[in-house]
Amino acid sequence: MLGCIWQYFYSSFLRFWLKWFLRHITGKCELQRICAGYKQGALRTSQIGKNCNKIIILTLLRFEEDVVDCVAQIMRHKNISEQKDPMFKVNLQQCLLQISGYNTLFAAVEDLRKEVFDSENEDHEKICGDLLMPSEKLESRITKQWGNIGFQGDDPKTDFRGMGMLGLVNLNNCGCAFQCRYSYAIVGINLTEMAYSLLRSGALKTHFYNTVAGKPEMQNFHQLYCYLAYEFNKFWVDEEPESIMEFNTYREKFHDKVKVYLQEPEVALILKLDAKN
Known part of the structure; x- marks a missing residue:
């Protein structure tokens, strides 16, 4: 119970004033502090993902050119000078590319997963026949040979x-x-x-x-x-x-x-x- 009260108090009041205090002490917003304080990789990008406006990420990060536009909008909104903090633009852009790229990758993987293997499709058959069994000629399309490499039946499509x-x-x-x-x-x-x-x-x-x-x-x-x-x-x-x-x-x-x-x-x-x- 006390943990819930503390979490509510922190998220509703304390965090806002802490960010305000740090902004005035350091002269940098939270995104700038993350980009400068964390090394390249998951630590930095995960923190950016938690602190970036989710609406911005969902609406703007669909293609690579939108990332550039998104970073420009953030810098204008946060009043960040590229001359004073030249690495911020580069670092933030990389983080947003990774965040949006992960979502794009999942969509591509999902599309491939949903693509049904079709024995009438020559490309599918070539991958399955020629490339999975390059050293052995198939006796027929449906054969017990498929069991030699671990398929459960005589037709791999199942x-x-x-x-x-x-x-x-x-x-x-x-x-x-x-x-x-x-x-x-x-x-x-x-x-x-x-x-x-x-x-x-x-x-x-x-x-x-x-x-x-x-x-x-x-x-x-x-x-x-x-x-x-x-x-x-x-x-x-x-x-x-x-x-x-x-x-x-x-x-x-x-x-x-x-x-x-x-x-x-x-x-x-x-x-x-x-x-x-």
Whole structure:
């Protein structure tokens, strides 16, 4: 109860006067103090996201050129001189690019996830046939050969239902991370779902803010997926489960482990391969 009263008092009265006091003492607004006081990355961008007017972010940050206009509007509204604080414009623009870019990336990932695998689509079939099984010629479109790389049935299209083309494109980009350990197709699609859920929840903001200076792109998401694929493979081997039937249990353990990593403000989930790999 006392905590709620304090939170209300702070948010309603104390915070306003504290900001007013600091503005007059330092000659800088809160956004300037954040840009100057936090180093580039998730610490700075997260604070900017918390303190920027949400209406401005939602209405203006749709395309890169709007970020430039948004920063100009903020500087006019806050009466910030570019001559007196030349780095503010650069730093704020980078933060807003990251914030808007994350939202744009999620929209692109969502569109790919919703794209249904179509066996009548030659491009889809090429990715699935030629690139997932480059060294083996398919006997027919529907064949038990698909089970050799971990699909559940004779037709892979049924396994892509939850993640759509996103699951297939991720497998195409990083299938090799599984191949020396176990049949990887269904495991890979499950890891796509993990990466997607982390992106949707906002948990990946720290990673992308720390590793991408501007707007994260689809390729950055695929790289994050490859990290998950490679690290899960190591995790699986280290844990030594009795059989693939325990996959769901170990998947959740790994998911929880990644979520703990992502709570670190300077986290960067970068794939680092051993020389032998």
